[in-house]
Each structure stands twice: as structure tokens, then as C-alpha cells.
Amino acid sequence: MEKPEIPGSRRIHRLDLQKIPDAEMNPSLFYGKFAAWKPDEISEDKKREYKDAHIKRLIGLGGWPVNAKELADYLHKGAETFSMQTETKLLIGRGTPEVFEQGISLHPLFGLPFLPGSAVKGVTAHWAAANGEDAELREQIFGPQTEDEEKAQGKVVFLDAVPLKRQCLEKDVLAPHYPKYYSGEADFPSDQESPNVFFFPAVKREVVFQFAVQLAAAAKGEEQLLVTAQEWIQSALQEFGIGSKTGSNYGYFTIKGQGA
Numbered sequence: 001m002e003k004p005e006i007p008g009s010r011r012i013h014r015l016d017l018q019k020i021p022d023a024e025m026n027p028s029l030f031y032g033k034f035a036a037w038k039p040d041e042i043s044e045d046k047k048r049e050y051k052d053a054h055i056k057r058l059i060g061l062g063g064w065p066v067n068a069k070e071l072a073d074y075l076h077k078g079a080e081t082f083s084m085q086t087e088t089k090l091l092i093g094r095g096t097p098e099v100f101e102q103g104i105s106l107h108p109l110f111g112l113p114f115l116p117g118s119a120v121k122g123v124t125a126h127w128a129a130a131n132g133e134d135a136e137l138r139e140q141i142f143g144p145q146t147e148d149e150e151k152a153q154g155k156v157v158f159l160d161a162v163p164l165k166r167q168c169l170e171k172d173v174l175a176p177h178y179p180k181y182y183s184g185e186a187d188f189p190s191d192q193e194s195p196n197v198f199f200f201p202a203v204k205r206e207v208v209f210q211f212a213v214q215l216a217a218a219a220k221g222e223e224q225l226l227v228t229a230q231e232w233i234q235s236a237l238q239e240f241g242i243g244s245k246t247g248s249n250y251g252y253f254t255i256k257g258q259g260a
Contacts, residue, residue: 027061027111030054031104031201052171052199059169059201066110069210072162076212079159080226083208084237084253089172090203091251092119094244102200107162113169113203114162119242120211120233121158127236140222141229155219156229159212163203172202208256 031054072081092115093105107114125142143154175197177189213229215222234255236242241251 022057022061025061026109027058028106028108030061030111031058031106048198055171055199055201059167059171061111066166068112068162068164068166071110071112072164072210075162076159076210079157079212079214080230081210081212082230082234083164083210083256084234085208085256086203086205087238087252087254088241088249089170089205089251090207090242091200091244092116092203092242094200102198104201112163112166114160115209115211115242117158117160120161123240123242124158124229124232124236127240128232130240131235133232137228141225141232153216155216155222156225157214157216158229158233159214161209161211164208164210168204168207169201170204171199173197173199202250209253 090113091104092113093103095103105114105116106112121142125138128138128142139154141154141156143152146152211230211233213226213233215226219225234253237253238255240246242253243251245251
């Protein structure tokens with residue numbers, strides 16, 4: 001008996017990225033799984049050229065054809081929402097394993113960059129502790145420090161934050177000098193070394209994100225905790241930033257209408 005063919009498998013095995021229209025391309029798969037080259041068959045210069053073109057197309061995709069605001073409201077249905085905008089460029093999910101060296105968190109279905117709720121909660125908890133906020137209040141919002149997952153849950157749920165427009169990425173570049181020295185291949189830096197230039201996608205400045213928090217099932221009637229959580233998130237993202245390279249002025253937010 002002939003083995004049945006999986007629908008779409010023939011096209012996948014013969015994938016030609018140039019023939020797939022942008023409207024049918026999932027940005028998350030495009031950047032995270034697809035590559036227009038085989039690493040062992042091309043030079044580093046040619047690979048860099050392919051990566052540059054790949055990132056340019058990713059930026060043009062802008063997520064699947066959905067209304068970003070309607071998507072945010074759908075994902076945050078029933079939660080308390082508020083908006084902040086990026087004051088600097090934003091790098092999120094940079095360490096995510098991808099075809100590229102530099103990852104980015106893209107929604108697996110809609111392709112838009114997003115801030116995982118766990119990341120928002122983490123930086124907010126760090127800010128609250130560093131600023132000496134009331135320990136009992138912190139425990140109510142974030143949960144106690146324990147290895148028991150059921151007991152560790154706080155009364156506030158932090159949802160993923162998503163941008164309110166589709167075209168919100170741009171190509172960024174880093175050019176570290178002395179690559180051999182920093183990789184351990186040379187004992188001292190030398191001006192004879194060429195910079196190691198590489199490109200990566202970043203969220204633009206002045207992109208508005210919608211954030212959302214909601215009460216856990218066991219915290220009914222404690223809405224004041226949501227007000228406090230929102231205030232702490234706003235302070236944390238303005239003062240500490242979020243994502244990668246905050247020490248290099250990436251990842252800072254401002255309240256919409258206040259600067260930036």
C-alpha cells in the first residue's frame with residue numbers, strides 16, 4: 001500500500017521563499033525556521049548578504065494581515081489594559097534559538113513582536129524589590145518565593161504585551177571591534193582586525209504597546225492590586241527597561257504622551 005502524502009509536504013520539501021507571497025508568509029516561521037542558504041555551502045560574506053535580505057523582508061512583512069488593535073483587545077479580553085510606548089529601541093527574545101544568531105520574540109500565529117507576560121512580571125518584581133515596596137503587598141501580587149507552583153502563584157496575572165501597529169520593526173546593526181580578541185583567538189586587541197558586522201531586527205522607537213493585567217481566580221474583589229501592578233509596571237519599564245541590552249539604552253518605555 002502506498003504511503004499517503006501529508007497535505008502540503010511536497011511544497012515544504014521544495015520550499016522556495018521567494019515564491020511565497022508576503023500575505024501568506026508567517027513572520028515567526030520565516031525568521032525562526034527558514035533560511036535561504038545552507039551554512040556549509042557559502043562564504044561568510046555571502047551568508048551575511050542573505051541574512052541582510054532576510055531581515056529586510058521580515059521587516060516588510062509586518063505580521064499577518066490583522067488589525068493590531070483588534071488583536072490586542074482580543075488577546076486581553078476581560079483584563080485591565082493600559083498603553084506605553086518605546087522610548088528607545090527594543091530587543092526582545094534575543095537569545096531565542098533561531099536560524100540567525102540574534103533571535104526575537106514573534107507571536108507564533110500573528111507574527112507581531114510581543115513582550116511575554118513572564119518577562120513583564122519579572123522586571124516588575126525586580127523593580128518593586130529594589131525600591132523597597134511593601135513585602136506583603138509584593139507577595140500578594142507576585143506570589144511567595146517557593147518551589148511549590150500552586151502556592152507560588154500571585155493574585156495578579158501578567159499577560160503578554162503586544163504592539164498596536166503592525167509595521168514596528170527596523171534593521172539594527174552591531175559592529176564589535178577586535179572579534180578575535182573577545183573570542184579568545186588573540187591575546188590582545190589589534191587594529192588590524194576587521195569589525196564583525198551583523199544585523200538583527202529591533203522594535204522601533206515610539207511604538208505603542210498594550211499591556212494587560214487581571215486578577216487570578218482566587219483574588220476576586222481585590223481590584224486595587226491591579227492598580228498597584230499597573231503603576232509598578234510603568235515605573236519598572238521607565239527606570240529599568242526590559243529585554244536585552246538595557247545597559248546600552250535599549251528597552252526603555254515611557255507613558256504615552258510623556259516624552260519620547
